[in-house]
Amino acid sequence: MGQRGTHGGFSGSLVVGALDAILSVVLSPSCAACDDLLLHPTRGPVCDACWRSILPLTPPLCDRCGDPLPAWRMVSLPLACCPRCRRARRLVDRARAIGAYDGALRAIIHALKYDGRRSLARPLGRLMRERGAEILDGAACLVPVPLHPSRRRHRGFNQAADLARHVGMPVRPALRRVRATPAQTGLPAARRHRNLRDAFAATRAAATLTGAVVVLIDDVSTTGATLEACARALKEAGVAEVRALTAARVVSPPR
Ligand SMILES: [Zn+2]
Ligand SMILES: [Zn+2]
Numbered sequence: 001m002g003q004r005g006t007h008g009g010f011s012g013s014l015v016v017g018a019l020d021a022i023l024s025v026v027l028s029p030s031c032a033a034c035d036d037l038l039l040h041p042t043r044g045p046v047c048d049a050c051w052r053s054i055l056p057l058t059p060p061l062c063d064r065c066g067d068p069l070p071a072w073r074m075v076s077l078p079l080a081c082c083p084r085c086r087r088a089r090r091l092v093d094r095a096r097a098i099g100a101y102d103g104a105l106r107a108i109i110h111a112l113k114y115d116g117r118r119s120l121a122r123p124l125g126r127l128m129r130e131r132g133a134e135i136l137d138g139a140a141c142l143v144p145v146p147l148h149p150s151r152r153r154h155r156g157f158n159q160a161a162d163l164a165r166h167v168g169m170p171v172r173p174a175l176r177r178v179r180a181t182p183a184q185t186g187l188p189a190a191r192r193h194r195n196l197r198d199a200f201a202a203t204r205a206a207a208t209l210t211g212a213v214v215v216l217i218d219d220v221s222t223t224g225a226t227l228e229a230c231a232r233a234l235k236e237a238g239v240a241e242v243r244a245l246t247a248a249r250v251v252s253p254p255r
Helices: 009-026 048-052 072-076 083-087 103-114 118-131 149-155 159-167 189-196 204-209 225-236
Strands: 094-100 141-144 175-177 200-202 213-221 241-249
Touching: 048 103, 094 103, 094 118, 103 118, 103 159, 103 213, 103 241, 118 159, 118 241, 141 159, 159 213, 175 225, 189 225, 200 225, 213 225, 225 241
Parallel strands: 094 241, 141 213, 213 241
Antiparallel strands: 175 200
16 A cells, blocks of 8 residues: 555664554554554554555446446447446546545545545555556646635645645646535536536646646546536647546446
8 A cells, every 4th residue: 555665674663663652552543534543653544454445446347437337248348338428428538536435435535625634645646546547648647626716715725636746747737616616415416517517617727738638636526527527628728638537436336
């Protein structure tokens, strides 16, 4: 998981081990995801067991949106697409995530977003790079999904921008949110799409991306409505291909 191995040498690991022991006794810090006592607090606010529990989505996946497909599709179609992607052409050309929005991954994203545990963006960004390698391949830059300025002020940071910074590629703030949208939670997919249409606009930074392949970065893809609205603004600004890489994805059950 890349959580360890940054401390040099034997004496260094002794010191870190002692520090872990002292911190866990004095502070009794608990894992931000499962609440168990952290045995190695110097490795970050989430325990090793939680990181290990985050599994990639099981193939076969829809070639476009990344949703899991029933296994038989693998045999019948070489480039398989889920029913939703076959019904309507999407503006996001390909999307992938670290894993399903569930369990430890969901708890970690909550801790990052709502408890301000911004240090979690680094290991999440690293996982996005590992599991999203095919999405990042050949792309010119990353574009974080922006928050509306009022929400950005309230939260103090944009979690998508934090994640993008740790994926390890150039980041371009090519989008801005021009309209505050009511909370999306609980809205059906069609309403979400309507709600978000024209909520984003390209910034001046997008002018350098004509004809380019870019990767949108966000914490969670729920119905894909936000990513679609972002992709629309980028393509109208001349971007050739828009991919998306999110920390997690709400998956529809395979059909
Ligand atoms: Zn844990
Ligand atoms: Zn699909």
